[in-house]
Amino acid sequence: MSASEISHMTYQQYRTAQKLVRECCNYDCGNCLLLDNGEEYVCPQSITYSLICKWFLATVLPLDAGLRATLFPPPTVRRRRCRECGRPFAPPRHNTLYCSTCAAERAKRSKRAWAKKNRADV
Template structure:
């Protein structure tokens, strides 16, 4: 885990329902126990992994699916592809597909004579 990822993880730890003032309620066995996720550079807490980490999709993808990641061609952000042909993250894919559809419709209308050719 890199330092920026560690900082984002530390901020998320405060969202955990077992976190109480730096201590972990789930590990409490009569005496207070410090939250291990708040001091570690790795993912140790199963509860944090299952319940809290999904709140930050980018961080979850970067930490859990490191080997399966691809980079978006448009924005360069890592994303988890749905297929082996995926080239764009979900945010960029909607814009790219919208432009491709508009271009395809313009071409179809031009071929049917519904639009005039662009005047140069």
């Protein structure tokens, strides 16, 4: 997770996350057992408004679906209509004009036309 991807929580989200931090299996009286290397280390998730603990993100945050949904909204899927058949489809790239079925048919037609043209030249 890069610095630009780190989510910053509002105060209410922070308070909700504080309650969840105590559910973490590595949380021990404000310290993180996972980071403990002989001396006590404060749980980073309990002292910041950012989501920086990978363990918290992977195992604890899914316990509160509402908080997870507000911090990580589902990506919006942009729909487009196929120029060949007119059915809506989700394009894999920004410049895709045809659905996968029509794209395959157009490729076949193009290949046939190319082969026909090259056979006639010989």
